[in-house]
Amino acid sequence: METEYEKLKKEGYTEEEIETKLGPMSRLSIDSSPMGQGRNDRSVTFTDKDGTVSRGSNIMVGYNRRNIQLPNGTYVGIEEFSRAMTKFLQEDAENKVIFCKKTGKRVNIGELVNGLREVAKSQTGLELHGTTDKMRGNAYEYSIKGESARRILLGKKIQLDCGQWVSEEELLNAMRDYVYLSAPDKTPPVPKPDSDQAGISLEPGSDKTGIEPEPNNTRVDNQEIEDVTTTEHVNKRRKAKIAPIILATLLTATILLSMIGKRADNIMATRTETTATAGAAITEVVEYREDRYEEAINNVLNSVQGSAVGDTISVPPGVIYFYASPNNDISKSRTGIIGETPERPAGEYEIFGVSVLDKSGERILDTEFEKGTTIADVVQRACENQNIDLDQTSLRISLTNTGWIEMNDLVKKVLENEEITPDDVVTAYHSEQTYDAVQEDFTDSVTFKTESGEATIKVRNDDGSLVETGTILEGSDGKLYRLDDVEVEQKDTVTSYVERTEEKRTFSVSNIEGNIEIAEVSLFVTALATALAAIYDKRREEEYEKSAKKYDNNTKFNETVTHMSTASTKAGLNNGNNENADTSEYTGGPRL
Amino acid sequence: MNENEEFNKYVDNFKKLSTGRKKEETIKQMKKMLAFIWALKEKTGIPFSVLYNREIIDAKDKTVSEDDFVEAVFVYIHIIKEAFAEYVDCTIGKEEL
Structure with a gap:
């Protein structure tokens, strides 16, 4: 697997630039690795402060009906970033001054740090919550923009800071809006280079620091700042740590400005005609049960399948291991149970190898012992070579110095350990046909035509917000419907003499027997x-x-x-x- | 259409009025009843002896509150009841009842 270092080297970065680029901070790289059609799971690679790289289990966004956004790329922890920033300023930034390119004003370091916090709140993609009681070893819980904390397995040696993690790309981009100057230095500006690269700050103590403020006068005109800033884009990747913090201030200011603008709009709205259009997709639910159990199974399967030979996995107590090789009849092998002897405690075990067998467990389809090969790759290879589906296979994992365990047993024990039982099964069966409708005079419900008549569902909560997509709703006809999508578009038209609000909403409704029906209604409230x-x-x-x-x-x-x-x-x-x-x-x- | 059907229609239309108008109409009908009794007393030479309570003043406004309206109705009913009883007493006499 190509490391971040190798990747940068290939891209032409110098050793110094790579050192700067990687920095002493931990990083978390997210790449797309869908686990199935319609899913949105991501493979994750961790790099800790020492540069140790490890492949972790996937981040599960699942079917992502809530449309949680988690862009691919590198993420850095805010806490660690703040510490690095402070350290850098203390050690390297003496007699340096930071200016905001847009305002030309000097930026206070304290403001930068506070701004960084603000940005973290609005830009955070990921939050790590630390180890869980139920999963021993390096397993962290995480949430994406506050949504549903789940678990991710880290490599054996990886330790990461808990807290908010934000996109490094976002932070680096922000650097372009600031300049970082050495204090009094009469050295002329560095000529503008041809290439445009990320990064902004100047070399600390370097003669190439370019324009700097006059003593006792920190003001720099915009043109100078622009020139310096452009210059700084070139070589100063090493100081990348400073820019995101400065960015924070900028973004905070931008947010404030946009809020002020919004307030002005609201004042106008007192004389505004509002037209809202909403689109929605609704699927009739034939039978409904909750599906936590199935989801839990998938999470465990995906976590394990995202691991590679050489990685560690967490093995809960009660899992049976076999001394026999996978092609033997393991029912006759010597066995042991994880957690029952001091030699085989529950916890982290290294994956020594993996074996894919047919569903009966009698015939080996593929085996892999080479480190770095993911279990998912082995399973996929076996399926392709044998031309069979995934559900026609079974999986055994060899744990170093322990023996073989069966995937099914591992899943079962994990669920037992987390006290998730089949009684928790919740499944929603639904049709795929949809109805589309446009309705005016919308308040909180929408009526749509079905094959058997009309049905009405309430798509607005009591607090005025729209019902979340994926919610199961009972229609006026007694049937259950799933709200797949709701989209509201509002248009304001200023009028000087008539204050009128018009809401027009479009709904797409699906029913098991239904044809697409479109109904239009117009509602005028007020005048x-x-x-x-x-x-x-x-x-x-x-x-x-x-x-x-x-x-x-x-x-x-x-x-x-x-x-x-x-x-x-x-x-x-x-x-x-x-x-x-x-x-x-x-x-x-x-x-x- | 018989009288009861007319009455039903009349009530149905009354029900469609705003609450303020319903209150207004209710007070008006009670006043009619009271005026009727007083007219009878006048014709038969019975002197006035009227109950009075200031709560009925509150009912003059169409936007009277629920509380004030109910209190005014309560007072009107007592005035009507007493006036009618006095009329009966003076015309028929207690002995004939």
Whole structure:
């Protein structure tokens, strides 16, 4: 496997540049390594401070229905980065001044560090949580942008800092926005080189530091900074550590500015017509059970398959190992159980070799003992050579100085150790046909046509947010539907005299029997609704008065009152049809 | 259409009114009833002896609160009840009841 060092060397980096590029920091390199169709799993290589490189198990983003973004590339730990930055400034940056290229202002180191923290919060791709109780050895839990902590197996010798890990590329890119100068030095600027390379800072103590601020005057005009900055792109890769921190400040400022802009928009919105369009995909669920069990199995399988010969894997107590070679009948071999003797404790074991057998376990299809070959590669090779599917194979792993273990047994014991049982099985069976619909007058539900009629599902939570994709919802027709996708697009149109909000949402709905149906509805709330309400109120009033008159005219009450009025005009009573009737009209009575 | 059907339609339309209008109409109907009784008393020469409570003042506004409305209705019912009982007492007499 090509190391980072070899890769950089091949790209033409000098030894010094490589040293700078790699630095004394740990790194985590993520490459795409899908474990199956529709999955989004990534293979991971670790490089610790000493430069030790190890292939770990894959990072599992699984089917990634939540669309968690984890770009490939190198990631560095924020804590370690901060320490390296501090160390660098203390040792190498004496009498140096850092300027922000865009503002021309001197940047305070404390601000840089704080800015770095802010960037970490918004840019973090990965967070390592440390070892777990259930997995002994070098197994860390991790989460991606706060989503679902899972477990990753590190190489035997690898120790990494826990905390937030951010993309190194992002940090390096940010360096271009800053200059780093030696303090008073009259050396003329370094000529602008032809090539444009990442990196920014100047060589500490070097004569090539270019323009520097005058004593007691740190201001540098933009052109000078631009020139210096461009220059610094060339050779100063070694100082890469400093730029990301400076970047943090820049990004923080950018974020603040964008927030201010947003606030201004919001003020405008008081006179804005809003049009929202949402697209969604919904699949009818035929049967629903949770699938934690299956997912747990896949996680263990993928973790192991991502390991290579020579790597270590964590073996929980209870796993049976066999002294026999894989082509023997292991049922007749001498066996032992991991964790039952002091010589074979549960924990990390090195993979000595791997053997792929047919499903019955009687015929060997492939065997591999060469270090660095991943188990997944061996299995794939066996399947291709034998022209069989993966589910027609079984797997045995040879542990150094221990014996063979069966993959199925390993998975079973891991699940038992984590107390995940088949009772936890949750599976959602669903169809693949979808309905598409556009609906106006959207509040929180969408109605769509099915083969058997109409169904309505609520796609907005009580707090006003849209329901997460992947959520199972019950339709008004009693059937279950899975919301596969929801997309909302909102458009604001400024009006000076009418404030109106129009929401238009598009939904794609799938049903097991359904054909694609499109329905369009338009909803106007506010001015139009208010006008209609006034019209309806007037109509209701008219209808009421009409029916009241019709009813009252025929009542005995009215008949009597009319008679009394006729008999004595001084009685002061209405005939009952006068809507202004009031006791005050009765001249003899009190006014109420 | 018989009287009850007319009444049902009348009530149905009443139900469609806004709450404020319903309150207004309810108070109006009670006032009619009260005026009717007072007219009867006037015709038969029965002197006025009216119960009064300031809670009914609150019901004059269409936007009266639920509490004020119920309190006003409560007062009106008692005024009507007492006025009618007084009318009956003076015209038929307790002995005839």
